[in-house]
Amino acid sequence: MSGRYDDALRAAREGDEDGFRVLYRTVQPGLLRYLRVLVGEDAEDVASETWLQVARDLGRFRGDLDGFRGWVATIGRHRALDHLRRQQRRPISADQVENLGELAAGDDTARAAETAIGTEAALALISTLPRDQAEAVVLRVVMGMDATAAARVLGKRPGAVRTAAYRGLRTLAKRLEQGGGTSPGGGVTHFETPALKEVR
Amino acid sequence: MSVNRCRRSDRRAMNRILNDDPVIVDPLLHDLLAAAAAPPREAELAGEQAAVAAFRAAHVAPVPRLRRLSMIKTALANLLTTKLAVAGAAAAAVTVGGVVAVAATGGLPGGGSGAPSAPSAGASSAASSSQAESTQGRPADTTGTGRPSETPSPSLTGLCHAYTAGAGSDHGKALENPAFTVLITTAGGKDKVDGYCAELLATPSDAVTTTTKNGHTEIHATQDPEAHAPSIPAHPSH
Numbered sequence: 046m047s048g049r050y051d052d053a054l055r056a057a058r059e060g061d062e063d064g065f066r067v068l069y070r071t072v073q074p075g076l077l078r079y080l081r082v083l084v085g086e087d088a089e090d091v092a093s094e095t096w097l098q099v100a101r102d103l104g105r106f107r108g109d110l111d112g113f114r115g116w117v118a119t120i121g122r123h124r125a126l127d128h129l130r131r132q133q134r135r136p137i138s139a140d141q142v143e144n145l146g147e148l149a150a151g152d153d154t155a156r157a158a159e160t161a162i163g164t165e166a167a168l169a170l171i172s173t174l175p176r177d178q179a180e181a182v183v184l185r186v187v188m189g190m191d192a193t194a195a196a197r198v199l200g201k202r203p204g205a206v207r208t209a210a211y212r213g214l215r216t217l218a219k220r221l222e223q224g225g226g227t228s229p230g231g232g233v234t235h236f237e238t239p240a241l242k243e244v245r
Numbered sequence: 246m247s248v249n250r251c252r253r254s255d256r257r258a259m260n261r262i263l264n265d266d267p268v269i270v271d272p273l274l275h276d277l278l279a280a281a282a283a284p285p286r287e288a289e290l291a292g293e294q295a296a297v298a299a300f301r302a303a304h305v306a307p308v309p310r311l312r313r314l315s316m317i318k319t320a321l322a323n324l325l326t327t328k329l330a331v332a333g334a335a336a337a338a339v340t341v342g343g344v345v346a347v348a349a350t351g352g353l354p355g356g357g358s359g360a361p362s363a364p365s366a367g368a369s370s371a372a373s374s375s376q377a378e379s380t381q382g383r384p385a386d387t388t389g390t391g392r393p394s395e396t397p398s399p400s401l402t403g404l405c406h407a408y409t410a411g412a413g414s415d416h417g418k419a420l421e422n423p424a425f426t427v428l429i430t431t432a433g434g435k436d437k438v439d440g441y442c443a444e445l446l447a448t449p450s451d452a453v454t455t456t457t458k459n460g461h462t463e464i465h466a467t468q469d470p471e472a473h474a475p476s477i478p479a480h481p482s483h
Contacts, residue, residue, distance in 0.1 A: 060304035074285035100300035163280035
């Protein structure tokens with residue numbers, strides 16, 4: 046598993062397009078979701094900027110896939126914060142959460158649409174947390190980083206990230222309960238995360 | 246419904262994801278997190294082509310800078326004394342076209358990477374690098390330090406060459422030429438152009454590629470120092 050990514054990384058550093066594609070497909074979905082929480086609907090633009098920089102600077106990167114993920118997330122974070130400074134705009138707010146279910150239409154199957162709604166709504170709800178908590182939750186749960194890796198991206202100590210993630214999750218749980226027991230997007234079916242699969 | 250499907254192993258897994266955090270993962274929270282971390286959707290990879298194009302451009306473009314610079318220095322040594330003077334004189338003589346030719350050539354992205362004495366090489370390298378530019382999904386200057394940011398300075402250098410090489414002719418009048426507006430603005434005024442150009446030209450740059458496409462190569466072909474005369478074959482297209 047990791048060998049494949051090491052190969053992809055090495056190849057991409059030497060200019061191999063396919064290697065780069067592998068990296069893109071592996072990291073982009075998580076990155077996009079992380080950015081969604083930071084900059085809302087502008088996440089795609091910021092992700093593009095991020096990959097431009099990654100494409101340019103990849104030759105200088107040293108490390109494995111986990112390191113790469115963290116590196117990309119760090120670049121994405123900087124681009125996102127730049128973007129926020131430029132836009133002076135707040136990320137998705139709580140009252141937008143309900144509308145998000147309609148955003149994700151256009152996918153082929155009903156199931157895919159359901160997934161989309163669930164994902165978008167979940168991210169929207171997470172983005173209502175204070176930013177440090179939201180970032181900690183997404184980096185760990187969505188991008189699959191451990192506290193140390195997430196801490197590196199955020200420029201904090203691992204302990205601070207653990208605390209932030211914990212507080213964020215507790216708040217989310219509370220909000221979900223207050224929401225009358227329906228899960229976000231309504232009827233979210235159960236989806237396994239890659240991490241879940243590994244554990245089993 | 247989905248809540249029922251959240252098994253204990255999932256909860257353990259979720260706790261594992263969160264390492265040793267003492268988080269009690271309740272079913273609702275579990276569903277939320279699982280939805281947030283759901284498998285990738287096709288739409289999320291929509292930017293792949295643009296990213297790959299950027300990657301391709303980044304790996305086609307970099308001609309090692311050092312080599313470029315040394316080539317350019319050599320070229321400068323050969324060109325500065327004669328050919329550029331001719332080019333400048335031609336420009337100063339009448340032609341807005343001449344000025345634009347020099348400026349435009351200098352401004353071609355990566356145009357300096359070709360051998361300045363071989364017009365075709367210069368032209369084709371400029372062409373290929375602008376091609377690389379266009380395959381790039383978005384302009385690289387969104388990140389601030391892409392190659393496009395290099396382009397203004399070569400064209401200014403070209404303008405400076407045109408301006409200074411016309412030594413002996415009337416600078417004040419030359420600056421009336423609209424082609425120099427950018428130069429004047431950048432220098433901070435007409436009276437500052439001399440100093441600005443002296444400084445700029447002290448640093449070798451891509452602009453020596455005054456070999457051009459589109460028939461402007463006469464500038465170099467004309468080796469005759471007497472070419473100051475306006476009777477020079479002028480530049481047809483501009």
